Amino acid sequence: MTFPNLDSFGHDPWWLVVAKAVVVFVFLVLTVLVAILAERKVMARMQRRLGPNRVGWHGALQSLADGVKLALKEGLTPVGVDKPIYLLAPIIAVIPAVTAFAVIPFGPMVSVFGHHTPLQLTDLPVAVLFILAITSIGVYGIVLAGWSSGSTYPLLGGLRSTAQVISYEIAMGLCFAAVFLLSSTMSTSEIISSQHRHWFILLLLPSFVIYAISMVGETNRAPFDLPEAEGELVGGFHTEYSSLKFAMFMLAEYINMTTVSALATTLFLGGWMAPWPLSLLPGANSGWLPVVWFVAKVWVFMFVFIWLRTTLPRLRYDQFMNLGWKVLIPTSLAWVVVVALIRAATMHSADGTRALILAGAGVLVAVALLAGIVRAMRAPAEALAPPPAAPGVDAGFPTPPLPAARSARVPEVSNV
Template structure:
C-alpha cells in the first residue's frame, strides 16, 4: 500500500472528514482570505479593547482620539510603528535577527485553519463547511504550530547578543514549553471522551453536554495554561519591564517589533478559539436556546454562537491582566511543574478509568465505588502534601528566625553609622570603638574645639 493510499484511508476513516477537500479552489481561497482578515481584525480590536477595558478598570478614559470612540487607535499605532526607523544593532547575528520575527509570526496563522466556526452552509451556491480544513490529528497541528513559534522567541533572544534579550528568550521558551505540557495534558481528557482528534468531531461530540461541564478540571487548567502560553499578565515574565526591559524584543524596532506583537495576539486568538472548540461546544448553541429553538444550530446562526463564546474567552485575558499582579519566576515554574501537571496526570487517570468502566457497561454502583475510592486517595494525597508543605514552611520560618536572632546578637547589627560611632547628633548612644588597625605613619588626630 502506497503512502498516498494510507493517508486517504486514514482521512476517510474519520466520520465527517470526507466533506473536506472537495471544495472548488476559489472557495478554498475565499475561506483562507477570510481567516487571514478575521485574525487581523481580531488583533486590531483586541488591542483596542485591551486598552479601553483596562482604562475603565483603572478609572480613566483610555484611547479616545483617533476615530469614533477611539476605535481606530490600533490602526494608527500600526501605521506609526511601520513608519519608525528600522534599526539593526551592529553586534547582532543579522540573518537570524531578521528571520526570528517571521518564525514567530507565520506559524501563528496556520493553527486557526482547523478551527470550525460553523456547520455546512451554502456559500455562493456551493455547499461547504465554515472551516478551512480538518485533519484526523487537527488538535496536534495546533500544538505543533505553537511549538514552532517558540523557536522565533529563542532565536530573537540569542541573535540579539545582549543579556536582557537572552534572558528574556530563555524565560519565554522555558515558560511556553512548561505550560504547553500542561495544555497538552488537558487535551487528553477531551480525546478520551470525544474519541477523535479532529476539531469538527470534537464539536459534534458535545451535542448533549459541553466538555467544560464534565471535564471541568481540564477546562480550568486550560484557561490557566493558555494565559501562560501567550506570555500575558500575570505570566509575562519574559518582558518584565523592571527586570528585563522589553525581554527578547528589546533590540527590535519598527515592523520587526510589530511582528512579535502580532504573533502574541494571534496566539491569543488561537488559544481562545481552541477553548471554545474543545470545551464550550464550538459553534453549537447553548442548551437553553436549543430547548425552545430547534433551528439554532442550522445555517449561519452557529457562527454567531461561536463568536459570542469567543469574545467571552478573549475578555478573560483582559480581566486577568487588570486584576492579577505579576508573579515571580519561581512561582510560575512551580505552578506549572508541581501543581498543574501532577493534577492533570491524576485527573486523566480518573477520566480513563471511568471511561473504560462506562464502555464496558459496568453497573452504576461499581463506577460510584471506584470514584469514591479514587476521591479518598486523592484527598489523602492532598492532606499529606499539605502537611509536608506546612512542615517545610515552619522549618523555613524557624531558620529565618534563628538567622535574625544571630544577627541581633551581633554587635555590628543595627548600628548607624556602621560600625557604631559616638555621634550624639545622629541619635546614637553607642560608645565608639577603638580602631582595629592604626598605621604607624598616620598623623595624630587633633582635637578641635567648638570655639
C-alpha cells in the same frame, strides 16, 4: 443542524479554499486590531481612566493609527546582532500563529454559491496535535529573537520563554488527552459533534481549568509575562526590536491569544453550538448564525485575558515553576487516569450515568486543584534565601566577595 466530519473536506474548488484562507487571515487581523483597542479601553475602565478617545469615534481608529505609526517608524538594527536570524525571528513568530487557525471550526455545513461546504478551512485526523505542534514552533521566534540580539536582557527573556513553554505544554497536552479519551477522536470538527449532548466543560472541569491557566502561560500574558518583564528585563526578548519587526511580535501575541481562545471554545464549550437555552430555538445551530456563537465565546476568553492583566501582579519565577511542575502537571496526569478508569468502567452504561460520574469526579478534582494553586501562590519569598553561612564565612548574596575584593578593603581609621 449538519455536523461536518473528516469526509466533508477535500471537495471544495480551489477558489473556495483561497477564499476561506483569506477570510481566516482577515478575521485574525481584525480581531487583533479590535483586541488591542478593547484591552486599552477595558483596562482604562477598570482603572477609572478614559483610555484612547481621540482617533475616530471614541478612539475606534486608535489601533489602526498605532499600526500606521509603527510602519512609518525607522527600523533600527543594532550593531552586533546575528542579522539573518534577527530579521527571521519575527516571521517565525507570526507564521505559526496564523497557520494554527486553519483547523479551527467556525460553523456547520453551509451553502456557498451552490457548494455545500463546512465553515472551516481544513481538518485532520490529528488536528488538535497539529495545533499543539505548530504553536510550539512559534516559540522559536521568541528564543531566536533573544539569542540573536546579542544582548543580556533579550537572552534572558528567550531562556525564560523556553522554560515556560516546556513547563506548560506538558499540562496542556494532558488536558487534550482527556478530551481525546472522551470523544474518541482528535479531529476538531468531530470533537464538536461529540459535544451535542454535554459540553466537555461540564464533564472535564479539571481539564478546562488546567487548560485555561496553561493557555495564559503559553501566550506569555500577565500574570505569566515573565519573558518580557519590563521591571526586570527592560522589554525581554524584543528589547532590541523596533518598527514593523516589533509590530510583528505584537501581532503574533494577539493572534496566539485568539487561537488558544478558539481552541478552548472548540474543546470545552461546544465550539460553534449555541449555549442553552438559545440552543432550543429553531435554527440556532444551522446556517451562518453559529459563527456569532463562536465569536462570542472567543471574546469571553479574550476579555478574561484583559481582566487578568488588569487585576493580577506578575508572579515570581519560583511561583510560576512550582505551579506548572508541582500542581498542574501532576493533577492533569492524575485526572487523565481517572477519566480513563471511568470510561472503562462505564463502557456498557448509559451516557447519562457516565456523564454524572465524570461531572462529580471533576468537581472533586477541581476543588483539590484550586487548593493546590492557592498553596503554590502562597509560597513565601524567604524560601529563595540562601542557607545561613557557617561561622566566620562571609554570607554575601548571591556570591561571596572575591579574595581580591577582601584584600582591597580600606582599614578603619581610629579617631585617637
